[in-house]
Amino acid sequence: MFMWIIKRDLLLAVRRQSDVLTTLFFFIIVVSLFPLSVGPEMNMLRTMAPGVVWVAALLASMLSLGRMFSNDYLDGTLEQMLLSPQSLSLLVLGKAFAHWLVTGVPLVLMAPVLGIQYDLPVEALLVLTSALLLGTPVLSLIGAIGAALTLGLRGGGVLVSLLVLPLYIPVLIFGSGAVEANMSGVEFSAHLSLIGAFLLVTAVFAPWAAAWSLRVSLE
Amino acid sequence: MLQGINLACVRGDRELFRDVNFSLEAGGLMQVRGPNGSGKTSLLRMLCGLSNPAAGEIRWDNASIRDLDGEYYAAMTYIGHLSGTKDDLTVLENLCISSALAGFEIGIDQAKEALSRIGLRGREALPVKVLSQGQRRRVALARLLVCKTPLWILDEPLVALDVSAVKLIQELLERHLQEGGMVVMTTHQEIDITAASTTQLHLA
DSSP: OHHHHHHHHHHHHHHTHHHHHHHHHHHHHHHHHHHHHHOSOHHHHHHHHHHHHHHHHHHHHHHTTHHHHHHHHHTTHHHHHHTOSSOHHHHHHHHHHHHIIIIIHHHHHHHHHHHHTTTOOHHHHHHHHHHHHHHHHHHHHHHHHHHHHTTTOTTHHHHHHHHHHHHHHHHHHHHHHHHHHHHTTOOOHHHHHHHHHHHHHHHHHHHHHHHHHHHHHHO | OEEEEEEEEEETTEEEEEEEEEEEOTTEEEEEEOOTTSSHHHHHHHHTTSSOOSEEEEEETTEEHHHHTHHHHTTEEEEOSSOOOOTTSBHHHHHHHHHHHTTOOOOHHHHHHHHHHTTOTTOTTSBGGGSOHHHHHHHHHTHHHHOOOSEEEEESTTTTOOHHHHHHHHHHHHHHHHTTOEEEEEOSSOOOOOOSEEEEEEOO
16 A cells, blocks of 8 residues: 555656656756855865755755645545545655655765765765755655645645745754764764654654645645 | 434535435435535535534444544545546556555456446556546546445546446446445436435435
8 A cells, every 4th residue: 555655656756757857956956056156165165065955955855845745636636545444644654755755865866976066075975965865754754744734725835835944944954964063073973863863753743744634635 | 324414514604505314225326416506515525524514423334434434435435526547647557556545456457357348448558648538537437346345425427428438337336236335426417227225315
């Protein structure tokens, strides 16, 4: 069941590759704009790199949130999911996981390449990538709540950013904090552990909250 | 057995209906009738648990459907105005995935057989977006062939269907009723379905 929903969403993503590619290219372009505008100031670039990459990742992940449930809502498949004998929370978890595979994983894979533009040392690139690997699923999970709450509302896209971006702040702080800690020679594992803890908490609570919001939105 | 007790529906500050009572036994057909805007779809959405009645209770085998939750959904198939098919997936993928979501995992052969029975032979590999309205409707209705649930709730199932498809659906409904199934449906078309018991519910 869980596998079916993931399979379905991945199949849809393969049929509509433009959706996946726009998110990825948005991320690449936003991250690349900064070195171009700031100029070749290596020290400044190195300090701002983690923050810029993380903010770009948040925005890119936001960009595709609107589509998480709205297409299914419009063609009636969401209705059918609500009427499934399986637990709706599990379905939402599956959808959030598929969303992460489609939008989060490409960002994680691209981040080390983009980090080179900021002259990050190899070790910092690794920390950045692992922080993103732990943090991006949190973005998809929290985003699922926002997407479910704003389902069917006019101007839902803007509203979802207002709802969800503040909730992304802890991940942003510890995500970029891990890289900064590594570059200034401090132990960074605490930061990663905290992001891991966020991941576990959201994996338990976000699907439940999003499932509840979906039932309210569809009533 | 499906029972509705003193159901009421309020949309905004307008009351669509109140004190609607009915009881549907195995093998029974209930046709919900009424002019546009009388609350037929609202009633069906309540019956399948998508929305809550403003007052009253819906019972399935003497237990409130609110308490049954998943157990009730496993016994019910709802086909609404929206087809519930994905435009980018093929006909076959749509049927396999939608029935899996409904709790019935079917093989390719079973899905192909159902599709040829509903008149979509040779269209299995086409994406749904290239199909006509009537064919899309058939894809949605094909679920009735593979999901063996006792209660079917159908909102205007005959819209956009041609004469042969209407006949096919009629036969399908009759067989389901003979086997002890239950059907709640709305339609504006005249259709003659023989059933052990037929209830007409008129919403003013």
